[in-house]
Amino acid sequence: MPGTMWSGRKSRPPRRRGKSGRTVPSGCARRSKVRPVDYEVNAHKYWNEFYKIHENGFFKDRHWLFTEFPELAPSQNQNHLNDLLPENKRSKVPECRSNEDGPGLQIEEQHKCSSNSLGHKMQMPPVEENVTQKLSHLEICVDEFPGSSATYRILEVGCGVGNTVFPILQTNNDPGLFVYCCDFSSTAVELVQTNSAYDPCRCFAFVHDLCDEDKSYPVPRDSLDIIILIFVLSAVVPDKMQKAINRLSRLLKPGGLMLLRDYGRYDMAQLRFKKGQCLSENFYVRGDGTRVYFFTQDELDTLFTNAGLEKVQNLVDRRLQVNRGKQLTMYRVWIQCKYRKPLLSGTG
């Protein structure tokens, strides 16, 4: 493994120092020249451009998912709510797995999904179209919706080209499983739908902006066992995060779980941003127009608990990644959370 774990209170990532000697992680003294509103209004377009360029060759399949989130593995359908591990029982993530931050940081062999098969054209039953079209401004409260007969329902929000969804579909052979996935990039969703592993009998990919308050998800309240957020909440403008999490929380069954893995404060990617790339505190725009926020554990705890969820896990994962080929040493900080909807939920 080309990486070394670093963790614990004594280990600290290198930080930039300002004139006063204080840590200056963000270059936030100067604002971006482009108005932040442009990045907000056109956010999906920047991601569309990103996926037009990279297709499904940028992010790698999240095979570590099942060690970190065993709830996604097979056999979780029965009594999964009783199986939740306490925080201190977390398992080890395989190191150096993804290319979240840029092509220059790629370490592992990239696993490419096949995207050339058109054999799996979307064969949605007509009810899906009816439901999403006719009830797009209402809560879905009908018995028939995509995956309505499933016994274990997972939704991934901000699914990109399916690097989380396809490993789940391939690994979890539970016949009662149904996986929903959405992204506000229509280009990404199209790449999911045209992937040869896309099976409309087990999966429903749709375009959806998790910040869009006027559009509902195509599933009823209290219907999902798991909601997954992998490096997506960080792409959302901070003042819209809470409402987005509130809306998602309503979709969870009592006892259902929200799973998140995302960038932590002072991750190497944050320290590398230049002046002028900062849109607001700890929120930056990359060269390609996509944005990223760097969380603290407390901020995520507040977002989830305000949405009526209870903490199962909230940990910071610090690692030293070494790319020997490029002679790069990278201090990574990720945060991983599991929050559960109480069995007797008070969320409105």
Ligand SMILES: C[S@@+](CC[C@H](N)C(=O)[O-])C[C@H]1O[C@@H](n2cnc3c(N)ncnc32)[C@H](O)[C@@H]1O
């Ligand atoms: C860093 S990528 C992660 C993709 C995927 N979760 C993975 O792990 O490979 C962030 C994704 O979030 C999507 N995204 C960003 N903001 C979104 C929003 N407001 N609604 C839905 N998707 C969004 C982007 O289009 C992009 O696909």
